[in-house]
Amino acid sequence: MPEDWKKGNVVPIFKKELFSCFKISVLFYFFKESSDKCCGFVFQGHEEDDRKVRRREKNRVAAQRSRKKQTQKADKLHEEYECLEQENTSLKREIGKLTDEMKHLSEVLKDHEKICPLLHCSVNFVTIPRPDALTSCLPR
Template sequence: MAQDSDSSDSGYSRHQPVPGKQENIEETKKEMRRVKNRLAAQKSRLRQMQKADTLHQESEHLERENVALRKEITLLNEELKYFSAVLRSHESLCPALCARSEDGVHPTHSLSQAHSIAPAQHHL
């Protein structure tokens, strides 16, 4: 019967709360929460850095595009000046463009009408 009492004693000790065991479980839970929180914070900082890198790259791309567009604007303005000068010189040589109708509107300037004479004679 001594064996029966030993087995019952060991079974009984398993069901009784061990002093400090509950505190250890709480500490373990707290530590697990801290680890999870630390990992979540690292992940958040990494995402934030990646977003900043992406924004920086996009900003650099837009700056390069802006420079290219400003160069294009300069070239187009130069082209506009050139063609305006060509038009002014042509207007002084071509009476069909300079002639005004009675209502103040330019008559149509078709190549077949205005340039019906030989080009060498037209621009003399």
């Protein structure tokens, strides 16, 4: 085994594969005279390595697909969150406007009650209690 490999100067992904090729080359060198023993063993090791490489590649592609799907799901949730935040802000603004309008109309009604001839008429003996519109409509 070359000294660079022992020191770890080879990229980790390829280190194992290069070592496997090195082993096969060494085995082939030692067994080249008896080709019937060598070929079966070398090709079997080579096929196993090919299967490992194909399985590793398949697993890598599956992991990429999984990460992409997870990212798309997170993006979709983020977009939904932003839409709901905008809708919530808009509804709060509308509540504020409606509350201001209700306060204004309550003030107009109170001012009108002071001068309304129908409410101060002497024929009207029964006063009907009216709940304060402002307090009955506001959220608790």
